[in-house]
Amino acid sequence: MSIVLVWAQDRVGAIGRAGTIPWSVPEDMARFKELTGTGAVIMGRKTWESLPARFRPLPQRRNIVLTRAAGYWAEGAEVAAGLEAALELTGRVAAVIGGSEIYTAALEHADELRVTEIDVLVDAADAFAPPIDLDRWEAHQVGQWQYSRTGTLYRFVDYRRIDYRNR
Ligand SMILES: NC(=O)c1ccc[n+]([C@@H]2O[C@H](COP(=O)([O-])OP(=O)(O)OC[C@H]3O[C@@H](n4cnc5c(N)ncnc54)[C@H](OP(=O)(O)O)[C@@H]3O)[C@@H](O)[C@H]2O)c1
Numbered sequence: 243m244s245i246v247l248v249w250a251q252d253r254v255g256a257i258g259r260a261g262t263i264p265w266s267v268p269e270d271m272a273r274f275k276e277l278t279g280t281g282a283v284i285m286g287r288k289t290w291e292s293l294p295a296r297f298r299p300l301p302q303r304r305n306i307v308l309t310r311a312a313g314y315w316a317e318g319a320e321v322a323a324g325l326e327a328a329l330e331l332t333g334r335v336a337a338v339i340g341g342s343e344i345y346t347a348a349l350e351h352a353d354e355l356r357v358t359e360i361d362v363l364v365d366a367a368d369a370f371a372p373p374i375d376l377d378r379w380e381a382h383q384v385g386q387w388q389y390s391r392t393g394t395l396y397r398f399v400d401y402r403r404i405d406y407r408n409r
Contacts, residue, residue: 245329245351247338248277249371250358250396256367258341261292264367267390270358273398277356278303278339282332284325286344290316306331308344325351342369353403355379361387361395378405 250270251257258264282304290298290307299305299318306328307316314321322328325347329336338348349372357371385398 244335244353245338245348246277246336246354246356247345247348247352248274248356249340249345250274250360251371252360252362252364252367254363255371255373256364256369257345257371258292258369259364259367261288263292264364265360265362265394266392267358267360267394267396268392269388269390270360270396273356273358274339278337282306282336284308284322284328284332284336284338284344284348286341287311287314287316289340289344290319292341304332306336342371346372355401357399357401359397359399374401378403380404 249257250263250267252265278300280302283300284306285308287307287309293300305316305319307314307319307321308325308328309321310323320331322331325344329351338344338352355374379401381399382402383398383400387395387397390396
C-alpha cells in the first residue's frame with residue numbers, strides 16, 4: 243500500500259494561480275511522469291480541467307477525478323465522489339496529483355510526499371500546498387539545487403512519514 247502526494251511549490255508553498263501552474267520547469271514534468279508511471283492518479287476536478295487537452299487523460303495512467311457534482315463526466319477518466327472512494331478504487335496505491343484541496347484532504351492518508359521546490363515567489367498565487375509538519379514527516383532525501391533549461395532553480399525533496407500513530 244502506498245499513497246504518494248506529488249507536487250511542485252514556490253518558496254512559500256504556492257502551487258497555482260488562476261487555474262494554472264505559474265512556472266515552466268520541464269525537468270519537473272519529466273519527474274512527474276516518472277513518478278506517476280503507469281499507476282493511478284487522483285486529482286480534483288479543477289486540476290483535471292486545467293490539464294491541456296492533449297494530456298487529458300494523462301496517458302498510460304488510470305485517471306480518477308474527484309467531484310461532488312452528480313453526473314460529472316470526465317472523458318477517459320473515472321469519477322469519484324470522495325477521497326475515500328477514490329483510494330478504494332485504487333486499492334490504496336495511487337499518486338495524488340492535486341490541487342490544493344485534494345492535497346490537504348489526502349495528507350493524512352499519505353505515506354510519502356515528493357515535492358519539487360521551485361526557487362520563485364509567485365505573485366497573486368491562489369492555490370497552496372498544505373504545510374508539512376516536521377514532527378510527522380522527515381525529509382529523507384534533499385536534492386541539490388539545479389538550474390532548469392528554462393533558467394529556473396529547483397530541487398527535489400522527498401519526505402517519508404515518521405508518525406504513523408496519527409494517520
Ligand atoms: N504545482 C503543482 O504541483 C500543482 C498540481 C496540481 C494542481 N495545481 C494547481 O492547483 C490549482 C487547482 O487546485 P484547487 O485546490 O483550486 O482545485 P482542485 O483540488 O484541483 O479541485 C477542487 C475540486 O475537487 C473537488 N473536490 C474537492 N474535495 C473533494 C471531496 N472531498 N470529494 C469530492 N470532490 C472533491 C471539487 O469539485 P466540484 O467543485 O466539481 O465538486 C472541488 O471544487 C490550479 O491552479 C492547478 O494548476 C498545481
